[in-house]
Every structure is written in C-alpha cells, then in structure tokens.
Amino acid sequence: MAKTKKSQAFQKLHQPNRLLVHIENRQKALPIKKRLIQDVIHCLSEYLNIEREFLSVYFVTEKKIQELHDQFFQDPSPTDCISFPMHAPHLGEIFICPSVAVSYAKSHKLDPFQEMILYLIHGILHLIGYDDIDPKDRKIMRRMEKKCLKKIYPILDVK
Numbered sequence: 001m002a003k004t005k006k007s008q009a010f011q012k013l014h015q016p017n018r019l020l021v022h023i024e025n026r027q028k029a030l031p032i033k034k035r036l037i038q039d040v041i042h043c044l045s046e047y048l049n050i051e052r053e054f055l056s057v058y059f060v061t062e063k064k065i066q067e068l069h070d071q072f073f074q075d076p077s078p079t080d081c082i083s084f085p086m087h088a089p090h091l092g093e094i095f096i097c098p099s100v101a102v103s104y105a106k107s108h109k110l111d112p113f114q115e116m117i118l119y120l121i122h123g124i125l126h127l128i129g130y131d132d133i134d135p136k137d138r139k140i141m142r143r144m145e146k147k148c149l150k151k152i153y154p155i156l157d158v159k
Contacts, residue, residue, distance in 0.1 A: 019045040022056040030098035039155050047151050053089035065097035081119040083126040094123035121148045
C-alpha cells in the first residue's frame with residue numbers, strides 16, 4: 001500500500017507539462033508562502049504554455065540583488081528582479097528582491113506581496129522571450145503582465 005501512495009504522489013509531481021519549481025527564500029523583508037508561489041507559477045505555466053520542466057526562484061536580500069545586478073549588468077543599484085534563461089529542460093532562474101517590493105508598495109500604497117508577484121510574472125515573461133528595453137516591446141510586456149495578473153487573481157484571492 002505504501003508503494004501505491006508513493007507512486008501516486010510521484011505521478012502528481014511528474015505530470016506532463018507540470019513545471020517543477022525550486023524555491024529558496026534567502027531574505028526576511030517579506031514572508032514567502034512557497035505553496036502559493038508554486039500555485040501561481042503552475043497557473044502561469046499552463047496559461048503561457050510553458051513546456052520546460054524546471055524553474056528556480058530565489059527570494060534574496062537587497063545586498064544580493066545589487067551584487068547580481070552589478071556583476072551581470074554593471075549596475076550596482078538595487079532592482080526588483082533578475083532573470084537568467086537556461087537551456088532545456090530548465091526554464092531558468094529568477095532572483096526577486098522582496099525588500100524592493102516592500103519599499104515600492106509602501107510609497108505607492110500597494111500590497112507588497114502582490115507587487116512581488118508582479119516581479120515573479122515579469123521574470124517568467126523575460127524567460128519565455130518578452131523584453132522591455134524598447135518602448136514598443138515594453139508596452140506588449142506590460143499588457144501581458146496585466147493578463148497574467150488577472151489570470152492568477154483567484155489564487156491570490158484578489159478582486
């Protein structure tokens with residue numbers, strides 16, 4: 001009987017088109033609900049037809065995001081998120097700085113968790129090919145971010 005339960009659990013984890021998500025929380029500015037983050041990512045992967053098998057998400061301190069921003073983009077300022085695409089089957093890595101979300105949300109009277117979720121969406125969109133350097137591309141990306149937010153609102157219990 002234990003074998004049956006184990007194989008059922010394994011099948012649930014390894015469903016076709018089910019993105020396996022690795023999440024690490026290395027910060028304390030904002031509580032991270034890993035299960036909710038996974039649900040959001042699974043919803044987005046279905047909505048966006050992501051056909052990769054793995055995604056890694058790291059919630060990091062402002063100091064760490066500054067180091068990454070400087071190392072890879074020669075800009076030592078803090079930023080909200082950085083995405084690194086990878087080769088199949090790994091979609092990539094997303095580094096998110098919740099303290100940036102907290103600061104931005106506070107100054108704009110927004111919910112910091114929802115702001116951080118927007119950074120997650122933004123990072124995923126970068127990994128699947130969206131860009132925001134050119135104003136025309138930025139407009140397309142912002143439109144897709146809004147569509148993704150609407151898609152995941154039921155998961156976040158937002159109206």
